[in-house]
Amino acid sequence: MSRLKSISARLHKSMTGFGSFSWARPVGAGLAVLALSGATGWTVASLARDAQTGADTSLVRATLEARLPKTPVDALDCDGFGGLCEVTSKTTLFYVDPTARYLVVGRVYDMETRQDLTAARILALNPDLLAAGGARRTEAGNTAPTRAAAPTKVSLKGLSPKGAIHWGPESGPKAVVFSDFNCGYCRKLEKELKAIGARVEERPISIFGAESRRIAEQVLCSVRPEVSLSMAYSGLALANPEPCDTSALDENEAFAKRHGFSGTPVIVRPSDGAVLEGYRPAETLRAFLTASATPASKDTK
Numbered sequence: 001m002s003r004l005k006s007i008s009a010r011l012h013k014s015m016t017g018f019g020s021f022s023w024a025r026p027v028g029a030g031l032a033v034l035a036l037s038g039a040t041g042w043t044v045a046s047l048a049r050d051a052q053t054g055a056d057t058s059l060v061r062a063t064l065e066a067r068l069p070k071t072p073v074d075a076l077d078c079d080g081f082g083g084l085c086e087v088t089s090k091t092t093l094f095y096v097d098p099t100a101r102y103l104v105v106g107r108v109y110d111m112e113t114r115q116d117l118t119a120a121r122i123l124a125l126n127p128d129l130l131a132a133g134g135a136r137r138t139e140a141g142n143t144a145p146t147r148a149a150a151p152t153k154v155s156l157k158g159l160s161p162k163g164a165i166h167w168g169p170e171s172g173p174k175a176v177v178f179s180d181f182n183c184g185y186c187r188k189l190e191k192e193l194k195a196i197g198a199r200v201e202e203r204p205i206s207i208f209g210a211e212s213r214r215i216a217e218q219v220l221c222s223v224r225p226e227v228s229l230s231m232a233y234s235g236l237a238l239a240n241p242e243p244c245d246t247s248a249l250d251e252n253e254a255f256a257k258r259h260g261f262s263g264t265p266v267i268v269r270p271s272d273g274a275v276l277e278g279y280r281p282a283e284t285l286r287a288f289l290t291a292s293a294t295p296a297s298k299d300t301k
Contacts (some may be wrong), residue, residue: 055098063100120184153273165202165249167226172197173289176268181215181232182208183277186265195282203252207264216244
């Protein structure tokens with residue numbers, strides 16, 4: 001019992017900067033919690049291996065709400081995490097098994113694609129939590145810093161067509177996407193956009209630094225950029241094309257910075273400039289992209 005209490009104490013300490021949890025009952029009463037560190041990373045692999053597949057998300061959500069009644073569940077994703085379910089609560093990110101009995105605080109790495117899925121998602125939720133490639137704790141209290149919200153609408157006028165890669169059927173719902181080829185959630189978004197047959201104008205920005213910029217230039221300068229884009233998201237090596245004018249990528253970066261797009265992906269509805277930040281499933285994307293345009297404000301004309 002004393003060891004379990006010690007684990008609980010370390011967990012609460014480790015969650016500084018990730019928002020506050022309110023537990024329905026003490027950990028010792030039956031809710032097993034796993035706090036991850038580099039030394040205990042094997043626990044994730046073991047749990048994911050043994051977890052059931054095809055989790056019933058409605059059941060997982062209901063169980064979470066019963067066990068963590070004061071923790072809002074803003075999003076729940078049980079697909080693509082090796083049996084774990086990703087739970088988003090405001091700026092907090094954690095994982096549970098399909099029974100919502102085990103709660104995992106830590107990072108999930110995709111060893112095949114060499115992606116830190118947790119870091120990419122935290123960046124999309126709140127880029128201020130990331131520093132030097134890791135989650136940064138706040139030094140004043142337990143509340144995460146407030147992220148400057150991106151505008152609800154932007155004007156796309158003036159963006160160079162040379163900074164975009166177009167793909168998808170021309171008759172599909174139109175979307176402008178600001179993305180980074182090293183962003184795991186941008187990769188997931190590409191699959192969702194394909195599922196709804198969207199016509200995408202993809203504008204790369206380099207959230208993850210020089211390597212992301214190098215890939216963006218390879219894609220943009222290739223003979224068939226739309227094919228290279230798909231290869232880049234699939235983790236395939238790209239050929240080094242003939243050099244081309246990549247100054248439009250700088251325009252993408254400046255536009256994103258000017259409008260507060262400090263994370264990826266960011267989806268813009270071209271009909272009225274409405275902004276949707278972060279990964280969204282196909283149904284949400286379809287509803288957003290096909291919704292009637294709303295009158296533009298003075299700032300977006």
